[in-house]
Amino acid sequence: MDLKEAREQFIQAWGAFGSAWGINRSMAQVHALLLIAPEPLSTEDVMEELNISRGNANMNLRALIDWNLVQKVLKSGERREFFSAEKDVWKVATSITKERKKRELEPLVKLLDTFEEIPGASPEAKAFRKMTHDLHDLTTRLDTLLEKSVRRDVQWFVKAATTLLR
Amino acid sequence: MDLKEAREQFIQAWGAFGSAWGINRSMAQVHALLLIAPEPLSTEDVMEELNISRGNANMNLRALIDWNLVQKVLKSGERREFFSAEKDVWKVATSITKERKKRELEPLVKLLDTFEEIPGASPEAKAFRKMTHDLHDLTTRLDTLLEKSVRRDVQWFVKAATTLLR
DNA sequence: ATAAATTTTCAGTACTATTTGAAACTTTCA
DNA sequence: TGAAAGTTTCAAATAGTACTGAAAATTTAT
Incomplete structure (x- = not known):
């Protein structure tokens, strides 16, 4: 080629x-x-x-x-x-992560948060609250994780995490 | 509501x-x-x-x-x-991660790998090799990281990584 | 100030992706 | 086995997204 x-x-x-x-x-x-x-x-x-x-x-x-x-x-x-x-691929990864977190993840977390106090004792209401709560928890953790890894620099983070998981 | x-x-x-x-x-x-x-x-x-x-x-x-x-x-x-x-959100995250890694990340890593030996001494060739090499490195690390966190369970990973970055 | 060069905007067009709905196929049961 | 119930397929229609090209706006140079 x-x-x-x-x-x-x-x-x-x-x-x-x-x-x-x-x-x-x-x-x-x-x-x-x-x-x-x-x-x-x-x-x-x-x-x-x-x-x-x-x-x-x-x-x-x-x-x-x-x-x-x-x-x-x-x-x-x-x-x-x-x-x-920008030619530094780690900076590229950081920029993309930051932008997508802001555009898509943050609004979802915010919406899920508003669901926390939906009333009702029906199975539908219970299932809804459980799922949206669990998703809120997951997305919040992910948001925090990305926020921190963006701040600390993705390169360092990926190295550290890969080591952690060896 | x-x-x-x-x-x-x-x-x-x-x-x-x-x-x-x-x-x-x-x-x-x-x-x-x-x-x-x-x-x-x-x-x-x-x-x-x-x-x-x-x-x-x-x-x-x-x-x-x-x-x-x-x-x-x-x-x-x-x-x-x-x-x-599947109602367990961590399992949901694992399935999605796995599937997207397989569908999109792996093929990209494979393609970038084929670029490693593009010949030429022109600035274009040098810039191309440098960038594709760096991207290969980044995507490989990411691939490894995801592979490991999928195996070990996303929940544990996110908790551990968040702690690591505190 | 004028005009040339360049950038930006946006209405219309082209393209891509998704969805429909009906026919073909498969399964189940009397 | 026949036919009813249910599932799958796929060509055509629709909806959604991106692109073009030319006009408008802006910038720069004289």
């Missing part, structure tokens, strides 16, 4: 991986392209490499900046903006 | 949560319904409660069985099949 083909495959795979985890394919592909780019790329570069429209490129670059996965880079003498991805 | 409303909200929320993480909405909703059901439900029950077609109900019940999240239950004197969800 040559470099060109490998790059292509990587971009496709990262896109598929992203979309299996609820991240839109183009956003993941733009991210992949920037991850393996030795130098910052312009919007035009992204459009050409991925064959996507200006609107799409722009939207996804902004989204990646929102997620703290990509930064704008100014080149002196250039008017255009260039974009560069 | 009364029970009926709360149940409805929970089913919707679990559906939304699932689809944000790449699990189809109906599958997650069927799962939610079974999670809070005090007794096993028939396909008809699921169809009525969620207002979905027979085909859809059948397909998603089978998918949930595939994921080890739901089991068929036979009721004596009944010809129909009934379905019951």
